[in-house]
Amino acid sequence: MFGLFSKKKKEPQEIFDYDFVSVDMHSHVLPGIDDGAQSVEESVVLIREMVALGIKKIIATPHIMADYYKNNATTINTALNTLTEHLKTENIDIAIQAAAEHYYDEFFTKLIDNNELMLINNQYVLFELAFTSKPPNVIYTIQKITDKGLTPILAHPERYPYLTLQEAESMRSWGCRIQLNAISLTGYYGKEVKKSAETLVDAGMVDYISSDMHHPRHAHAFKTALQTPYLKKLKDEGNLQNIHLL
């Protein structure tokens, strides 16, 4: 009977912000060029949330997809300039840069071959795979990128239902880094994605985390993610590389 009716004292949840991450390197906050923010006003709403949560630098990564979002250096840099000017008028003090989230399609191969990738810090290539089925030649493409002295980063592997841990490990062994969406840890994309995200954390395979922010619901989940034990685990283990992108 001992303790049966005694109320367990609730441990206070540690509150922390994204200061330990500092650099959000995957988001869709540039206005009007993909499925993220559609105007500078919408961009500002998202960016204010990120600043409030301790983000010090944003690397915006609009989609480049041959079939849907035909972005390039011109469309991306124009949107970046528009946003930067607007942030000044709003007195929002945050470092903001632009790269891209490259979709793995035949156009991506062309951009690699023609040295037209939109790089993070002149070094990193953020790319995503199809959500439905595994594309061909991924390891070969990773090798093509690393042969150029660049570092590929796979966006949100936890969201590809076909991708096994072994395949992600293999990609990583070929020099591909792994970026987890912080909001995956909240169950935002469902239980399976949450489980996959936790498995990647447990396997010590997460190199970067980011918001992948498109709209205010993502901002809300990004805040909620701070309360998850797995985000705390990532913080405590200290292996995240985001801060090196400052």
Ligand SMILES: [Fe+2]
């Ligand atoms: Fe994204």
